[in-house]
Amino acid sequence: MAPLLSSCGGIQSALDPAGREASQVATLFWVMTVGAATIWAFVMALSLYAARWKREPVSDEAAGKVILWAGVVFPVTVLTALLSYALWLMPSLRPFAGGEQAGLRIEVVASQFWWRVVYHRPDGSIVVSANEIRLPVGERVEFTLASTDMIHSFWIPALGGKMDLIPGRTSRLSLQATKPGIYRGQCAEFCGTSHARMAYPAIVMESADFQSWLDKRSVPSTGSTGGSGGRAIFRREGCGTCHRISGTDAQGTAGPDLSHVGSRLTIGAGLLQNDAEAMANFIAHSASMKPGSQMPSYLALPDGELKELAHWLKDLQ
Ligand code: CUA
Numbered sequence: 001m002a003p004l005l006s007s008c009g010g011i012q013s014a015l016d017p018a019g020r021e022a023s024q025v026a027t028l029f030w031v032m033t034v035g036a037a038t039i040w041a042f043v044m045a046l047s048l049y050a051a052r053w054k055r056e057p058v059s060d061e062a063a064g065k066v067i068l069w070a071g072v073v074f075p076v077t078v079l080t081a082l083l084s085y086a087l088w089l090m091p092s093l094r095p096f097a098g099g100e101q102a103g104l105r106i107e108v109v110a111s112q113f114w115w116r117v118v119y120h121r122p123d124g125s126i127v128v129s130a131n132e133i134r135l136p137v138g139e140r141v142e143f144t145l146a147s148t149d150m151i152h153s154f155w156i157p158a159l160g161g162k163m164d165l166i167p168g169r170t171s172r173l174s175l176q177a178t179k180p181g182i183y184r185g186q187c188a189e190f191c192g193t194s195h196a197r198m199a200y201p202a203i204v205m206e207s208a209d210f211q212s213w214l215d216k217r218s219v220p221s222t223g224s225t226g227g228s229g230g231r232a233i234f235r236r237e238g239c240g241t242c243h244r245i246s247g248t249d250a251q252g253t254a255g256p257d258l259s260h261v262g263s264r265l266t267i268g269a270g271l272l273q274n275d276a277e278a279m280a281n282f283i284a285h286s287a288s289m290k291p292g293s294q295m296p297s298y299l300a301l302p303d304g305e306l307k308e309l310a311h312w313l314k315d316l317q
Pocket residue numbers: 110113151152153187188189190191192194195196198
């Protein structure tokens with residue numbers, strides 16, 4: 001029981017909900033589980049009774065009644081009740097179908113094996129980020145989900161249900177977080193060799209903290225203008241062809257946006273805790289740390305330059 005129960009909690013558990021939609025999903029799960037357990041116990045008791053205690057033959061009439069009540073009426077009633085409950089739950093999981101509006105829209109575009117995250121504020125301005133999702137507590141947020149290559153799936157179990165990101169179409173998902181904290185999202189549709197390494201922290205913040213976090217990300221990081229050697233190495237190695245850093249001439253979009261990358265909790269899409277050492281390690285060994293990704297390993301970079309580059313990136317706060 002211990003491992004069973006311990007798997008019910010944690011940052012990536014649908015049974016430890018921290019969002020409105022996740023609570024509904026968890027309730028549905030428990031209703032189904034209790035219902036299924038009750039029916040299973042009843043059927044087991046009935047079969048034990050028939051095998052052990054009821055030895056005399058049963059009349060045709062009695063057998064017919066059992067089939068009618070236990071084989072037709074009972075399952076139809078139970079399944080209709082469960083289906084009705086699930087259908088009743090659905091509109092609140094898909095509120096935009098009913099015309100509800102959200103103030104903040106977060107656009108998520110999945111690629112092998114990372115997430116582009118664009119915050120669209122109500123005033124029309126945008127903030128581009130990657131591999132980390134932040135949202136304000138208590139507010140309904142609209143997610144628009146798309147993909148550039150494979151079918152991926154967006155799922156933050158603690159906050160809500162999952163939805164696929166399908167090339168060529170845009171899906172909408174609603175999430176309303178109810179408890180501040182750090183949770184974890186994970187790609188939930190097999191999409192290639194590094195599918196399991198396609199995750200992200202999902203951080204639920206107090207509304208005011210979230211707004212000031214967003215304000216700070218609306219302007220280039222002060223670290224990006226510094227004349228450090230790291231910046232020169234970044235340019236020399238052509239990193240800006242794939243990566244964008246706001247306030248610099250690096251404007252690539254093939255890889256994750258690195259503006260303010262130093263302030264993210266993880267790097268490599270939830271792969272490593274974000275510090276300069278991990279950053280240097282990832283740049284040098286990305287092909288083996290993240291098999292199948294587009295990012296080449298920079299094994300030839302001298303140790304000193306690697307460190308300089310990593311420190312400059314870490315300073316993009
Ligand atoms: Cu993306 Cu699995």
